[in-house]
Amino acid sequence: MTTAFFLSGIVVWLAGALASLALGRQPVAARRVACGAALTGSLLTLTGSVVAIFSASASVISLPFDVAMFSWAIRLDPLSAYFSSMLGVLATAIALYSFGYLREMEGRRNLGAFGFFFNLLLASLALVFTASNAFFFLVAWEVMALSAYCLVSFEHEKKETRSAGILFLIMSHAGTGLLMIGFLVLASFSGSLDFSSFHLLASRMPPLQQDAMFLLFLFGFGVKAGVVPVHIWLPEAHPVAPSNVSALMSGIVIKSGIYGMARVFFDFYGPPPLWMGAVVLGLGVASALLGVLYALMAHDLKRLLAWHSIENIGIILMGFGAALMFRSLGYGNLAALALIAGLYHTFNHAIFKGLLFLGAGSVVQATHTRNMEKMGGLIRRMPVTAVCFLVGAVAISGLPPLNGFVSEWLTYQALLAGFGTTQSLTRLMFPIAGSLLALTAALAATCFVKAFAIPFLALPRSAEAAEAQEVSLPMKAGMVALSLVCIALGLGATSFLRVLDPITQQTLGVSASAALVAARGLALSPGTPHGGTISTVGITLFFVLAGGAFALPLALRWRRRSVRGPVWDCGLPGLTADNEYTATAFSKPLRMIFSALYRPRREIQAEFEVSPHYPSAIRFESEIELTLEERVYRPLQARILALANRMKGIQAGSINVYLAYIFVTLILLLLFGVRP
Amino acid sequence: MMERALERLIESAAQLLLLLALAPLVTGVIRTLKARLQSRRGPGILQPYRDLRKLFGKGMVIPETTSWIFSATPWVVFFSTILAGLMIPMVAADAPLGLFGGVLAVIYLLGLGRFFLALAGLDSGSSFGGLGSSREMTISALAEPAMMLAIFTVAIGAGSTGLTEIAGAAIGQTWRFLAPAQMFAFAALALVLIAETGRIPVDNQDTHLELTMIHEAMILEFSGPYLALLEWAASIKQLVLMTLLINCFWPFGLQPTWFGFGALQGVAWLLAKLLFLSCAIVLIESVNAKMRLFRVPELLAVAFTLGSLALVSTFLF
Numbered sequence: 001m002t003t004a005f006f007l008s009g010i011v012v013w014l015a016g017a018l019a020s021l022a023l024g025r026q027p028v029a030a031r032r033v034a035c036g037a038a039l040t041g042s043l044l045t046l047t048g049s050v051v052a053i054f055s056a057s058a059s060v061i062s063l064p065f066d067v068a069m070f071s072w073a074i075r076l077d078p079l080s081a082y083f084s085s086m087l088g089v090l091a092t093a094i095a096l097y098s099f100g101y102l103r104e105m106e107g108r109r110n111l112g113a114f115g116f117f118f119n120l121l122l123a124s125l126a127l128v129f130t131a132s133n134a135f136f137f138l139v140a141w142e143v144m145a146l147s148a149y150c151l152v153s154f155e156h157e158k159k160e161t162r163s164a165g166i167l168f169l170i171m172s173h174a175g176t177g178l179l180m181i182g183f184l185v186l187a188s189f190s191g192s193l194d195f196s197s198f199h200l201l202a203s204r205m206p207p208l209q210q211d212a213m214f215l216l217f218l219f220g221f222g223v224k225a226g227v228v229p230v231h232i233w234l235p236e237a238h239p240v241a242p243s244n245v246s247a248l249m250s251g252i253v254i255k256s257g258i259y260g261m262a263r264v265f266f267d268f269y270g271p272p273p274l275w276m277g278a279v280v281l282g283l284g285v286a287s288a289l290l291g292v293l294y295a296l297m298a299h300d301l302k303r304l305l306a307w308h309s310i311e312n313i314g315i316i317l318m319g320f321g322a323a324l325m326f327r328s329l330g331y332g333n334l335a336a337l338a339l340i341a342g343l344y345h346t347f348n349h350a351i352f353k354g355l356l357f358l359g360a361g362s363v364v365q366a367t368h369t370r371n372m373e374k375m376g377g378l379i380r381r382m383p384v385t386a387v388c389f390l391v392g393a394v395a396i397s398g399l400p401p402l403n404g405f406v407s408e409w410l411t412y413q414a415l416l417a418g419f420g421t422t423q424s425l426t427r428l429m430f431p432i433a434g435s436l437l438a439l440t441a442a443l444a445a446t447c448f449v450k451a452f453a454i455p456f457l458a459l460p461r462s463a464e465a466a467e468a469q470e471v472s473l474p475m476k477a478g479m480v481a482l483s484l485v486c487i488a489l490g491l492g493a494t495s496f497l498r499v500l501d502p503i504t505q506q507t508l509g510v511s512a513s514a515a516l517v518a519a520r521g522l523a524l525s526p527g528t529p530h531g532g533t534i535s536t537v538g539i540t541l542f543f544v545l546a547g548g549a550f551a552l553p554l555a556l557r558w559r560r561r562s563v564r565g566p567v568w569d570c571g572l573p574g575l576t577a578d579n580e581y582t583a584t585a586f587s588k589p590l591r592m593i594f595s596a597l598y599r600p601r602r603e604i605q606a607e608f609e610v611s612p613h614y615p616s617a618i619r620f621e622s623e624i625e626l627t628l629e630e631r632v633y634r635p636l637q638a639r640i641l642a643l644a645n646r647m648k649g650i651q652a653g654s655i656n657v658y659l660a661y662i663f664v665t666l667i668l669l670l671l672f673g674v675r676p
Numbered sequence: 677m678m679e680r681a682l683e684r685l686i687e688s689a690a691q692l693l694l695l696l697a698l699a700p701l702v703t704g705v706i707r708t709l710k711a712r713l714q715s716r717r718g719p720g721i722l723q724p725y726r727d728l729r730k731l732f733g734k735g736m737v738i739p740e741t742t743s744w745i746f747s748a749t750p751w752v753v754f755f756s757t758i759l760a761g762l763m764i765p766m767v768a769a770d771a772p773l774g775l776f777g778g779v780l781a782v783i784y785l786l787g788l789g790r791f792f793l794a795l796a797g798l799d800s801g802s803s804f805g806g807l808g809s810s811r812e813m814t815i816s817a818l819a820e821p822a823m824m825l826a827i828f829t830v831a832i833g834a835g836s837t838g839l840t841e842i843a844g845a846a847i848g849q850t851w852r853f854l855a856p857a858q859m860f861a862f863a864a865l866a867l868v869l870i871a872e873t874g875r876i877p878v879d880n881q882d883t884h885l886e887l888t889m890i891h892e893a894m895i896l897e898f899s900g901p902y903l904a905l906l907e908w909a910a911s912i913k914q915l916v917l918m919t920l921l922i923n924c925f926w927p928f929g930l931q932p933t934w935f936g937f938g939a940l941q942g943v944a945w946l947l948a949k950l951l952f953l954s955c956a957i958v959l960i961e962s963v964n965a966k967m968r969l970f971r972v973p974e975l976l977a978v979a980f981t982l983g984s985l986a987l988v989s990t991f992l993f
Binding site for chain 2: 377379380386394397398399400405409412413416419420427428431432434435436437438439441442443445446448449452453454456457458459518519522523526528530531532533534535538539542543546547551554555558561562563564565566567568569570575577579580581585586587588589590592593
């Protein structure tokens with residue numbers, strides 16, 4: 001039953017892909033078929049996955065045409081089902097949104113091709129999450145990367161888009177290369193490519209291989225997830241894609257890296273050495289902080305959101321890192337708490353980041369710019385989009401009572417408990433990570449004050465913003481659906497935790513949710529006696545009651561005494577959009593405080609006639625340096641290009657020479673490569 | 677079960693009244709003490725109440741450029757501050773709404789209020805509002821790590837982030853606040869308190885000089901009842917943070933329960949401790965000059981260092 005739903009979901013996606021390709025000439029039909037298939041497939045996959053989470057045994061599907069070691073096997077165990085249900089929820093909303101979003105492209109772009117790659121991406125994602133054979137996994141992984149590449153480069157007439165697409169492709173393949181080596185090492189030990197044969201295998205390998213494997217998988221999956229320092233493609237590629245694709249990329253495609261890490265670190269590894277967890281925790285902190293610090297400087301709305309994806313991947317990795325450390329120290333229950341925190345945040349981020357990208361997509365479609373400095377006042381022109389974006393902003397800032405608050409609270413609790421787990425100085429890592437998480441969350445709130453206020457509040461800063469129109473009904477429906485999921489994941493936290501039980505049971509042998517739920521499901525506790533509780537339901541109830549009993553009646557009464565008047569502005573009359581605070585100005589204090597990181601550069605040219613105090617025209621330019629890109633990747637790129645230049649010599653272009661190469665390689669392989 | 681719920685309701689109502697009534701008084705006392713130190717008479721300790729009454733009776737001007745965010749903000753700020761106030765132990769060690777959240781929830785609820793206040797600052801389009809929002813968010817973000825380290829120190833000692841548990845663990849250990857870890861954590865939190873309540877040397881509550889104000893700049897466009905709500909919320913926030921500090925570190929006088937004659941004793945202790953802390957704040961405000969904005973990170977870095985020292989001291993001593 002489960003498998004039937006799941007498989008039919010994939011079949012619908014694949015059929016939708018082919019059908020929309022065939023309908024390429026008829027844009028309206030192509031759009032309807034593409035989105036309809038995406039929607040149906042998502043709902044089917046969602047149903048199958050949700051049932052699978054709660055079924056006692058993992059369902060295995062194997063296609064009959066196996067080739068030697070490679071079996072086309074799908075396994076819906078709790079971890080896989082969790083990620084594919086995440087895909088189902090997000091893709092449903094995005095498909096709904098796309099009905100309206102793609103209408104603007106009709107006749108101007110090849111919607112058949114778009115529908116093909118879009119549905120292919122969805123199908124390959126579902127297969128990545130469920131493939132239980134390394135070869136099959138890598139095939140799905142490559143299809144995912146390539147279809148994502150085609151979607152990212154969809155608006156390929158812009159140079160920016162093309163170069164971002166290429167960067168994504170290169171980084172993605174470098175990561176896949178690492179994964180291939182990792183899986184081959186595993187396979188050479190188990191004698192099979194089946195995931196079930198890898199279970200707890202890594203811990204039985206010699207230490208050196210174990211360590212090397214860990215790094216291979218960490219960075220192999222880390223590239224896709226956007227972990228610092230291999231994140232550089234993400235803030236380039238996510239903004240240039242069409243917005244529904246951006247939502248899919250930031251919401252779920254980067255989670256394939258998180259899924260891979262969870263699979264390898266908690267399924268293939270037994271209790272790992274302590275340093276591995278510490279490395280993951282450290283990378284998590286670095287990603288979270290750098291992600292949010294660069295997001296603060298971004299004034300391209302979608303690029304800002306892309307940087308926040310890096311931040312949130314960092315928060316997820318904090319949970320994972322703590323879980324790994326607890327596992328190696330022998331604290332099963334704490335490991336479960338930390339893993340739950342990480343996985344919960346994974347789900348939450350998929351939803352609110354998807355929501356924010358859809359909101360950004362609506363704004364960009366209405367104003368025809370991604371530059372926040374040209375927006376403003378949209379809350380009046382686009383009220384529904386504004387409310388949805390605000391819900392996403394509150395959720396991603398980790399503010400109560402929405403879902404981001406719950407998962408960040410769980411992460412704090414895990415880090416807090418970590419202090420008592422060891423006597424060595426390693427214990428200091430936990431509270432330091434916790435305090436940096438607090439900094440990250442507060443900076444994220446700062447950034448989303450900017451990201452909401454500058455586009456949506458005050459006066460419009462351009463003619464386009466002043467004439468923006470609210471988006472169509474399907475687009476609104478997609479955003480409202482995700483907003484409701486955000487609220488449900490915040491208020492229903494105690495019920496949702498039960499979904500995670502099978503996963504911790506599968507990977508750590510512990511069921512934690514019963515211990516985490518207090519006061520008959522009303523509150524959440526960290527699982528220790530007297531551990532302190534939170535209740536998002538209680539907080540919401542307080543706001544609703546207080547609002548209903550006091551705020552509404554009083555506000556209505558005071559309204560009779562209120563008048564609308566011009567802005568006082570300390571007595572300066574005639575406020576125009578030019579006087580408004582800009583995003584650049586808003587982030588200026590942080591740009592100065594962290595100038596060692598940003599290395600800001602600015603240029604001011606003023607023209608004046610009489611006195612320099614009364615300029616007639618001013619040109620202001622300011623930019624920051626992306627330190628890692630400039631200092632590490634650019635020199636590396638130069639080296640690689642120089643090496644490639646030198647390699648030209650051996651490519652003489654003569655067929656005889658190439659035949660000689662093949663012959664020599666063959667001899668060498670026969671001499672050294674074949675085992676006796 | 678029903679009885680317990682009813683008791684909680686009574687406790688919450690009592691603490692709510694205390695919060696609402698006491699907050700303007702604390703502000704008034706601090707202002708009067710400060711005036712006396714500057715050889716002025718000052719407006720009297722009841723002036724904040726008169727201000728509130730007057731503002732609640734006035735009409736409002738709502739800027740044309742604003743949206744519903746502007747009108748919703750006073751309520752969000754007011755209610756989130758009150759809810760945070762009901763989660764802390766004031767008179768009894770048992771926080772009335774402790775089930776709804778501990779110290780992390782208190783911080784994040786105050787963060788929710790700040791988030792909306794910063795939005796409202798930008799909503800009118802006035803550049804003063806934007807300036808205030810930008811500075812407020814920056815400073816509070818930088819104060820966060822120090823605050824969290826100090827809180828971790830306290831929470832590790834109590835094994836909980838619940839404030840009922842934290843205060844409960846401290847009861848009976850009257851001299852515990854002299855332990856190095858506690859003293860460092862106290863100092864770190866006190867610095868954060870100064871930054872968060874907009875006091876000299878970080879911000880000046882009394883200033884309306886355009887370029888130096890932070891909190892005042894955000895609420896510049898508010899008038900009448902909404903301004904009253906925001907002013908009231910600001911003084912409640914100040915009371916909440918002060919109470920948090922004194923009851924986590926100096927738990928003496930905290931009663932086991934709200935019921936009975938002991939509660940009066942508890943209130944008396946609370947007032948005494950608040951007065952002591954107010955005197956300290958007044959002294960700090962009177963002998964310091966306001967810092968340049970870009971010196972504030974250094975002050976917060978000191979707080980962070982103190983927090984780290986507190987943490988290390990928990991297992992060194």
